[in-house]
Amino acid sequence: MDRRTLLCGLLALTTPVVATACGPGAPTRRPGVGSGKPGDRIAALADVPVGGGALVDVSTDGQLLLLRPAETELRAFNPACPHAGATVNPPTGGSVACLAHGSTFDPATGEVRSGPAKQDLTEVPVRVMDQDVLLA
Ligand code: FES
Incomplete structure (x- = not known):
């Protein structure tokens, strides 16, 4: 499990909106x-x-x-x-x-x-x- 997945999982427990932003299709922003x-x-x-x-x-x-x-x-x-x-x-x-x-x-x-x-x-x-x- 990478750090992003772990962080998204932890945040999703407290903030349901994060689950959408961190879902499998969530875009990855790059500079x-x-x-x-x-x-x-x-x-x-x-x-x-x-x-x-x-x-x-x-x-x-x-x-x-x-x-x-x-x-x-x-x-x-x-x-x-x-x-x-x-x-x-x-x-x-x-x-x-x-x-x-x-x-x-x-x-x-x-x-x-x-x-x-x-x-x-x-x-x-x-x-x-x-x-x-x-x-x-
Ligand atoms: S990445 Fe090294 S100073 Fe910005």
């Missing part, structure tokens, strides 16, 4: 667009705080990091840390951090600030239309 395609809506612009960011689901199997450094500026990144692939967190305290080994990234540009990562986060093209964020 990136997954099966998302251009034009897919991935978030409402209002879900991304100005001066911050958010991890958002893409299609049934992907996840992106949206960064919104200003009211009129929004960029999307693959949240996979370039060091070893852990998912980075939305910005707090002025930087995007990877808790796996401590790399930090600029919360506006995704540029690496401190390692061990040596590369920037990979940007993913998105566009905003009618207050929705879409894959471009």
Whole structure:
């Protein structure tokens, strides 16, 4: 039994909704667009705080990091840390951090600030239309 199965089993005992999310057909989200395609809506612009960011689901199997450094500026990144692939967190305290080994990234540009990562986060093209964020 793997850790996910064990955790889902334990949580299902206390929260019936988890049983659905952890069932045999439950999607596995990975950093990136997954099966998302251009034009897919991935978030409402209002879900991304100005001066911050958010991890958002893409299609049934992907996840992106949206960064919104200003009211009129929004960029999307693959949240996979370039060091070893852990998912980075939305910005707090002025930087995007990877808790796996401590790399930090600029919360506006995704540029690496401190390692061990040596590369920037990979940007993913998105566009905003009618207050929705879409894959471009
Ligand atoms: S995976 Fe992010 S710092 Fe190692």
